[in-house]
Amino acid sequence: MPLAVIDGALLAAAVWGLGLAALLAALPSPRARGGSLAALLPSAARGTAIVASLALAAVGALRLAGLETPPLTWDAGLPGGRFALGVDALAAPFVLLLGVVAAISFAARPAAAPGGASRGERAGMALHAAFALALAAVFTARHALLFLLAWEGMTLLSAALVASDTRSARARSACFVYLAISHVGAALLGFGLLSLAARAGSFDFADLAAALARLPAAEASPLVWLISAGLVVKLGLVPVHVWLPLAHPEAPGPISALLSGAMVKAGLYGLLRFAWQMPGLPIAGWGMTLVALGTITALIGALYAVVEPDAKRLLAHSTVKHAGLLALALGLAGALARNGQTALAGVALAACLYHAVGHGLSKALAFLSVAEATHAGGSRDLERLGGLARRLPRLSAGALVAVLSLSGLPLLSCFAGEWLMFQALIRGYSEGPPPLRLLAPFAGAGLALATALAAAAMVKLYGIGFLGRPRTPAAAAARPVAPGIENALLLLGGLVAAWGLLATWAMTALGAPLGAMLGPAFDPTALVTAGGLALAPPPATSASISPLAIALLLAVFLAVPFAWARASGGRAEVRRAPSWACGIRLDPRMQYSALGLTKPLRLIFGRLLQVEREVEVLSQGSPYFGRALRFRSGIPPLAERMFYQPLVQAVLWASDQARRLQAGNLHLYLGYLLATLVALLVWAR
Template structure:
């Protein structure tokens, strides 16, 4: 049995666990058993993925007599698939471990159990299939199972609305992919990916394919303005599923984009990268702006997923531009950065969602305005959340910094591109990315500070207790990986090189480690370098020295005072700095333009006894500009066609008859 055959056994195994989940009794043992088994299978898939990534062999292929009778199901395992297997199953294993503790506290655990393993099975299946029919089938299974998971708490009206929006967007995305495969198959009508690789779609069709990828995979990944479902649906699911949807499912969409853009539709033109770069830049920027306005912690994290998807697609767009211009080193750096950020984001976004799940379980609150002071009640969760926050804010020596640094490195060589448009566009997009990175840091200062620091703003926050051991160990694993990848990026970057070879045709030279073993040198020894290990060492030494000298030369006694006191002991925690006040300056600078944010102060006159009020209204540009008019348009059309429901039998027959006559006339005309 080769790796592919071993891997394929995972799918029926996961489905079987899903079936067991359907029969599960209402006991902790059953819940733990199902989640634990899922986690074990994911671990197994992770091992297979790593093995596939390091193996130096041609792609493994397999044809099984499943699916349509005239075109069997094709499977294929190459380095790209192997890499995404690592991403998916790492996230799956961590979420399952977390769920062994957290999943017991859910109000309706048995609604999750059957769908959860099937969701993971569908995501794994998307990665290995090698023909359009199976791909769409697996893709749609992934959408449907995750839709079911969003609907777990279906008695809450907002969840139902989120699930409906998600289902419509997922249906739209799959339809776009269907058209896309139609374009790729062309006249020949062979729907296996092997045939797509041999065909050349040509310029016009190639661009059409790219456009459809941005609509189809982009709507699943959360590219602006098709992201509207994401911040509603991801938080509506249970937290470990949110972690999977945000951390892993969006990555499967990235996989689809990479597979189609670089592998199936191989002749990339430089012009095609322009829309990708622009959309990615706007997505990154506006995603973080949305996030900063949010006070619901899970929704905030979901908007950050939009931002990070923008960053990943920025790397993809850069790689397209460089590859089309035969600047292979730049292309390799850009695609490596995109892949590394995919892995990194899956790690820290899962970590943060799991952390928010722990907070949600401990306090029952998602609104950070009602939290605070949790660092005293939940110190371990707070530490892991801090690691995740620092990682997503791209602080060295953590992993988020490495991938964003690599993207900026790729941007630095963009002046070598021959087209003036690209020379102008890429720095502009780079500025947007820099702004987004800075705003992300601000946003996580808010998220961590308001949630964990200060005094509790509600009795629930004051009585929170630390979460269980399973949940903590899952977060510990993810946090450790975030730190390790940040400190030793060279190992991971070298592991990614076969994928880069596959996608852009070149790979970076392996790091020999002669000068310094852990130094990342994307452009060889002449270019800039980054050594996470050294930076960590410096930070450790410097902070230890500082702490020691403060202790030594200043007051040696540790004193504890009340938080947020400022010398004025005030009994009400409402006097603290709030999330709303933190984000107000940024809202005033950017929000008035992008979100049409308006503040309304209603101050009672002297003598009046009513309360003063302060209201902020904001409009969502994607919703107001695209989705709402679209919905109204569809509603208007349906109103017009509603008449058709009330015709008589003869009128219906007449409709059928005239349509038939019309078609016959067309046939007679053309033949």
């Protein structure tokens, strides 16, 4: 098998390449040898990282094509087996996604100045490569301890990258919230996995599965719940999603792309790996819980995306929404699979995996292009942007593709997944187990509302940020973006379109991971009909869709009128004239503002959002003659109000109660001693 050898070499190349890139970037520039060498080192680091990421993507793609590879092993001298890295069927789509997103994110880093990179740039690049390496280790680890180490490394490195702008107080506090919540999750995950490993006597995933199968259900299910709770933190479900809209936007654009595009999927991967792909799983209630949580998360993410004025944070809220969709599809698949409806579970799971990749690509593109645009326009606040489409047309084209895809429009990478989710929900309602029938209508309605709200958020992002006239001089003077970065983004845009257009082939390629999850009873070819041109969810085909056919129809219907117009009248003459505005001068402030555009939604969801607004009349002298108005509006985060504030208050209250024990009275303390002693004497036998 020469191909398998190449594949194994590719994985090794990916891992060592990312490590080498991190090292190269961390090396101090040799100043004495002149400028050319100083610039060479960062470029070498970037090139190595790109090549290594592409190798990683190739490994994933080859595994999806059915190529088994021997795992890389390393004896770390620890008990419980050798460290092993390998790509199995389940990990393959995630590895492919990570490879592509990481390669583009490295390509989209600004090139180093000719004089060599500064310390901050070098540290950023080194952390970036190390973060990509940690992510790769999470997806390829075949050893639980290595997985935990990689998981923690991923958290710490990304936290360092989030706080890379050390002067920003907002980034520091976001980093703190991120670390705090992540450590709770890591503790739960570590406790669950390590206690399972203790029962197994080994860290190997296969041994863990065997140990879980031996455990009685009363012991196994708490462990699985613990592990799931730890993993859900990374996926960003309500109520542990609060770190996500804070941390993701604070990192530089390429890092945000990796965070939202790939790291969120690590939570999904973990759930598939440890809470499903083991004997006896998924446990009862797991799927339904995920469906409920996913629906709520999708709604909350979409709602906050709509009302968010900060462009990057809007995208982060949209990530929360899509994490909710992924959880919903995963839970649906789990509930159906537990009920024995493998074919239908396959539809939901295919939707989940396809959407994981599709959203990863689109969101990476969105973060990269919006980060470049906001950097060029000088502000992340949508109210200070505008007119970028005319000034930066190529970048804006990339952003447009991302925005259309994230709105869930057909032909792009987020559509087929959401469509399959709807199909699975409708079928689950009519054929699924009784509790699912109760939940499915709510989930379906929630999914529809979330999708619509997310589309509104994307319209706002592009319409306010990129169209219209520049709202500030800084936005009007947006500096051009390096052509290399634009090319990388357009390439990613092409991938987003390809993943959407070739959805049927993508589903066929996902057959291997689907088979790994659902067992031999599942037939992956049943998902597509019409010679592989149309998607049709089994078992009884009631609906089908073919992205290629839609694209063809669209092309025809666009081409025919153009051809007809051309044939009948020729090209109409274009006359350019200033817009007429009732005789007054047009002003950028006459445009719709981001706040104004979402006012109706703010009113409709006012009870839930609890919008704070404050109008102040600024006057000089007499209060009856206002000179200016100051308007301030804000939306307090729901989860913090409803979940974290009570939690913090409860902890403080408990601490106050505990403090009463410490009255400072010597005799009381001695009394505790006496009482403890007597109690121990009486009960210790």
